[in-house]
Structure formats: structure tokens, C-alpha cells
Amino acid sequence: MSEFVLEVAFVSSSGRSQDSRPLGHLTTGNLGHYAATEETRNSAIAELKALGFRLIGPPSQFGVTIAGPRPLVSKVFGEDELRVPPSLSSWIDNVIRPPPARFC
Numbered sequence: 254m255s256e257f258v259l260e261v262a263f264v265s266s267s268g269r270s271q272d273s274r275p276l277g278h279l280t281t282g283n284l285g286h287y288a289a290t291e292e293t294r295n296s297a298i299a300e301l302k303a304l305g306f307r308l309i310g311p312p313s314q315f316g317v318t319i320a321g322p323r324p325l326v327s328k329v330f331g332e333d334e335l336r337v338p339p340s341l342s343s344w345i346d347n348v349i350r351p352p353p354a355r356f357c
Contacts, residue, residue, distance in 0.1 A: 258350070
């Protein structure tokens with residue numbers, strides 16, 4: 254069974270969404286506003302693992318990359334348009350499927 258890879262953004266300590274501004278507005282001066290607390294990060298990771306996802310690489314203060322089988326991804330985040338379920342919204346701000354890697 255193939256796995257799906259997702260990028261999960263944690264809820265920031267400031268309450269600012271990582272989706273709220275274009276990436277061009279991120280600077281070393283405001284990047285900290287988008288970081289999660291250690292408690293939020295640890296809670297999100299614990300919940301994702303309890304659901305059956307596995308972490309790919311170490312988490313950052315902003316998010317984590319996870320993998321799981323299609324049925325699990327569909328059950329938790331939906332099929333076509335991914336969404337954060339209310340049960341995870343205290344810790345997870347958003348979730349996306351990363352674009353496929355391109356090797357030139």
C-alpha cells in the first residue's frame with residue numbers, strides 16, 4: 254500500500270496563520286511570529302502519531318512532514334481538498350500535499 258506525504262503547519266504562538274501572507278513577506282524579523290510553542294508542537298506530533306501517521310524527518314518549530322496510507326489520510330484530512338479536522342485544530346494550522354519532486 255502506498256503512502257501519502259503531507260506537510261503539516263503547527264498553530265503559531267502568536268495566532269498568526271502561516272497561510273495568511275505570501276512567503277515573500279517572511280523576514281528574519283517576523284519569522285518568529287509563525288513558530289509554535291513546544292507544547293503545541295509536541296501535542297500535534299503526539300496526536301498525529303496516535304492516529305497512525307509517521308514522521309518523515311525531524312519536526313521544526315513551524316511544522317512537520319508526515320506520511321500515512323491513503324485511507325488514513327482520507328479519513329483524517331479528506332480526499333480532494335485537505336482540511337484540518339476540529340479535533341486537531343488546536344495544534345495544526347493547515348495541511349498540504351507537497352508538489353512532486355522535479356529532478357532536472
